[in-house]
Amino acid sequence: MITVFAQMPSGMIQGRQEYVAAAYIFTWVFFVGYAASLYLRSREEA
Amino acid sequence: MCCAGYDPTLWRCPITGWPLTIGVTLLGLAYLLVVAVPSVRKKLPFAWEHPLGAYGLFLLVTGNYLGLFFAPGEKFMGDVGRILHVHVPAAWIAMLAFLIAGICAFGSLWSGKRSWDSALEAFAEVGVMEAVLLCILGAIWGRATWETWWTWDPRLTTTAVMLLAFVGLLLLRAVVTDVERRTTWSAVAGILATINVPITYYSVDKAGLHQAASENFQNAESAIDSVLRWVMYYNTAAFLFIMVWFAARRWRLAEVRAEAAMPEALPEVST
Numbered sequence: 302m303i304t305v306f307a308q309m310p311s312g313m314i315q316g317r318q319e320y321v322a323a324a325y326i327f328t329w330v331f332f333v334g335y336a337a338s339l340y341l342r343s344r345e346e347a
Numbered sequence: 348m349c350c351a352g353y354d355p356t357l358w359r360c361p362i363t364g365w366p367l368t369i370g371v372t373l374l375g376l377a378y379l380l381v382v383a384v385p386s387v388r389k390k391l392p393f394a395w396e397h398p399l400g401a402y403g404l405f406l407l408v409t410g411n412y413l414g415l416f417f418a419p420g421e422k423f424m425g426d427v428g429r430i431l432h433v434h435v436p437a438a439w440i441a442m443l444a445f446l447i448a449g450i451c452a453f454g455s456l457w458s459g460k461r462s463w464d465s466a467l468e469a470f471a472e473v474g475v476m477e478a479v480l481l482c483i484l485g486a487i488w489g490r491a492t493w494e495t496w497w498t499w500d501p502r503l504t505t506t507a508v509m510l511l512a513f514v515g516l517l518l519l520r521a522v523v524t525d526v527e528r529r530t531t532w533s534a535v536a537g538i539l540a541t542i543n544v545p546i547t548y549y550s551v552d553k554a555g556l557h558q559a560a561s562e563n564f565q566n567a568e569s570a571i572d573s574v575l576r577w578v579m580y581y582n583t584a585a586f587l588f589i590m591v592w593f594a595a596r597r598w599r600l601a602e603v604r605a606e607a608a609m610p611e612a613l614p615e616v617s618t
Contacts, residue, residue, distance in 0.1 A: 313425045320491035324430040324484050325411055328437070331480045332407070332589060335473075339596045346603045 368577045372584040375402055379591070396595035403588030410582035418578040427491040432579050434488055436586040437481040438506075442544050444474030444590055445513060449541025456534040464530045465601035466594075467537050468520060471513050473593045477586075478510040505543065505550040512540035526608060 382388045382395040414432030421428025448470035455463035485503065486496045497503065516536045523529040 313420070313423055314427050314492060315425060317425075317427050317491045320487050321415070321426050321429045324433055324487045325415065327483050327487070328411075328433045328480065331476065331483075335476050335593060339593065339600065343596070343600055343603075346600060346607070 364573070365577050368581045368584065371406060371581065372587075375399060375406075375584060375588045378402070394595075394599075396592045399588050399595075400592030403585055403590075403592055406581065406585035407589060410578070410585045413578045414582055418575050419572070421575065422572070424492055427488065428575070430484060430488040430491070431575075432582045434481065434484040435579055436583040437477055437484055439583055440586040440590050441474050441477035441481050442509075442548060443587070444470045444477055444594065445509065445541060445544050447594075448474055448513070448537055449544065452534040452537025452541065455530060456538070459530070461530075461605050462598075462602070464533070465598050465605055467533060468517075468601045469594045469597035471516050471537065471540075472597055473590055475510065475513050475517060476593070477590065478506065478513070482506065482510065501550040502547070505547040509540070509543035509547045512536075512543050516540050526605070 378399060382391070388395050410432070414429050418429065418432065420426050421431070448467050451463050451467035451470055454460070455467055485506075489498070490496050516533055519536055520529055520533050523532060
């Protein structure tokens with residue numbers, strides 16, 4: 302019985318840090334990209 | 348990145364938890380309240396939104412750090428749960444931006460003032476940007492937890508419809524050149540598109556792959572761990588103030604364009 306429990310997964314998703322990194326990178330890319338587009342469009346209009 | 352949340356060797360800010368999150372949020376809101384007074388705003392040597400944008404950026408840097416390195420991994424999702432510190436704020440702020448766009452649409456239709464129309468354009472565009480980000484972050488999270496990038500779950504489907512409705516509004520504004528028609532039509536389209544916001548918000552209660560709401564604003568109940576929760580709200584404050592900065596900048600741009608599109612005044616005829 303103890304062996305069976307030891308072989309069972311903990312129920313928590315392991316690893317997958319690359320997805321976490323991708324999510325945060327996308328957030329920054331979007332914010333910086335949109336800020337840059339606002340700046341460029343403002344310059345165009347000025 | 349792995350579960351550094353309770354590492355005793357980690358440097359700790361003397362103020363952590365809810366006092367910090369509430370404090371930083373109130374500070375930003377207090378600034379907004381102060382600059383809402385026209386006489387104060389006019390005295391500023393810079394555009395009122397810039398300090399708020401810088402503040403939002405500071406909160407985003409620190410909030411992302413907290414989400415990645417301070418908060419513990421989620422009970423079932425482990426490190427993947429850290430995506431929620433940006434995914435959930437993106438969802439809330441996208442819906443808030445669309446809701447404000449709806450109010451602006453109503454104001455534009457009611458008063459016919461140009462500033463409402465410019466604000467509608469600004470909040471709709473910022474909301475679309477946030478909603479696209481929300482969908483991408485959701486797809487990344489879905490792939491890591493559900494093993495799929497996309498599924499026609501009620502929450503995902505209603506979010507996509509909400510996003511497409513506002514994309515349609517922006518396309519409408521780009522196509523219609525007559526200013527009066529554009530103002531009226533986009534205000535009506537804005538009100539219709541905003542109907543999707545409560546539908547999207549409550550769609551999470553419908554059976555689907557997306558988990559049920561962990562936050563219940565009506566009963567102030569939460570199923571989220573306290574540390575994860577205040578870090579998530581901290582990031583939400585960052586998203587909120589950055590959204591206000593984006594919207595303010597976009598509103599100024601819309602105003603300049605609207606001014607340029609106005610027909611020139613006829614020269615005065617001397618008699």
